[in-house]
Amino acid sequence: xxxxxxxxxxxxxxxxxxxxxxxxxxxxxxxxxxxxxxxxxxxxxxxxxxxxxxxxxxxxxxxxxxxxxxxxxxxxxxxxxxxxxxxxxxxxxxxxxxxxxxxxxxxxxxxxxx
Amino acid sequence: xxxxxxxxxxxxxxxxxxxxxxxxxxxxxxxxxxxxxxxxxxxxxxxxxxxxxxxxxxxxxxxxxxxxxxxxxxxxxxxxxxxxxxxxxxxxxxxxxxxxxxxxxxxxxxxxx
Numbered sequence: 001x002x003x004x005x006x007x008x009x010x011x012x013x014x015x016x017x018x019x020x021x022x023x024x025x026x027x028x029x030x031x032x033x034x035x036x037x038x039x040x041x042x043x044x045x046x047x048x049x050x051x052x053x054x055x056x057x058x059x060x061x062x063x064x065x066x067x068x069x070x071x072x073x074x075x076x077x078x079x080x081x082x083x084x085x086x087x088x089x090x091x092x093x094x095x096x097x098x099x100x101x102x103x104x105x106x107x108x109x110x111x112x113x114x
Numbered sequence: 115x116x117x118x119x120x121x122x123x124x125x126x127x128x129x130x131x132x133x134x135x136x137x138x139x140x141x142x143x144x145x146x147x148x149x150x151x152x153x154x155x156x157x158x159x160x161x162x163x164x165x166x167x168x169x170x171x172x173x174x175x176x177x178x179x180x181x182x183x184x185x186x187x188x189x190x191x192x193x194x195x196x197x198x199x200x201x202x203x204x205x206x207x208x209x210x211x212x213x214x215x216x217x218x219x220x221x222x223x224x225x226x227x
Contacts, residue, residue: 040123042203042217043158056215090157099209100144100165100212105157 002026006091006107012112013081021076023091027044029104031097032074033058036087037108043090046080049074050097081113117141118206121220127225133191135221137204140185144206148215149178149189154202161202162189194225 006023013019013071025032030051035043035058047066054064063085065077076095078085089109094101120137127133137147148163164171164178171178175176177190196202204218 039218041121042219043119044217045214048214056164092157099207100163102160103215105159107155108158 002088004091004093004104006047006089006106006109008109009107010110013078013113014114015082017081018077018079019111021082021085021089021091021111022073023075023106024073025091025093025104026072027093027095028053028071029093029095030071031101032068033092033103034064034074034076034093035090035105036060037090046076046089048097060077066113082112083113085111086113087111118204118218120204120212120221122221123219124222125224127194127223129146129192129194129196129202129225129227131225133189133194133198133223135189135204136186137206137218138184138186139206139216140197141208141216142185142212143208144216145209146207147178147180147187148205149176150205150217152203152220154200158203163194166226191223194223194226196227199223199225 004025030072033048034046049068052071067075091106092103094103149161150158151161152158175192180187207215207217
């Protein structure tokens with residue numbers, strides 16, 4: 001019962017460094033998402049992929065890029081990390097993009113940019 | 115712009131009591147309202163959800179009450195248990211072009227034994 005798996009769990013970056021957060025789901029879901037969670041602000045959508053081969057910007061896309069590598073995998077890249085990107089990142093997936101389908105979240109990646 | 119406002123930020127309830135968390139939204143196009151439960155170190159998990167064609171939905175000890183005219187919805191946890199201690203997020207989305215989930219800021223619930 002892996003569900004949504006994301007790596008790494010914890011990461012410390014220096015300002016200006018780059019890194020990629022990896023995400024994979026084993027539920028044969030079509031849609032995948034990247035959210036960030038900051039204290040007092042709930043979860044905010046960074047990017048999403050409604051289906052394999054498509055990606056779109058969410059609410060807070062600046063400073064990030066994504067790749068839908070295949071149906072299972074959806075990666076998030078920080079090209080030049082900034083302290084404002086210190087956050088907890090969640091990958092998620094759902095059967096389809098249609099409203100009403102349950103979104104399943106991974107356990108999160110804690111990123112600190114110093 | 116926070117389209118879903120959640121309160122309170124934190125809540126402490128005695129075991130067996132009723133926990134009530136409130137959310138208000140602005141976008142009248144929203145037509146799907148889920149609640150998520152998040153334990154420390156874990157990702158959020160769907161708890162219960164409601165569509166605006168009903169005023170209430172109950173699943174076990176968890177009930178969503180929905181007031182379309184007031185643009186408000188709330189989560190009631192009856193007979194609260196220490197195992198319910200978690201952060202709860204309300205959310206909303208619509209079936210139109212902007213089908214993204216918009217989350218509230220979260221409520222940290224502590225149920226005392």
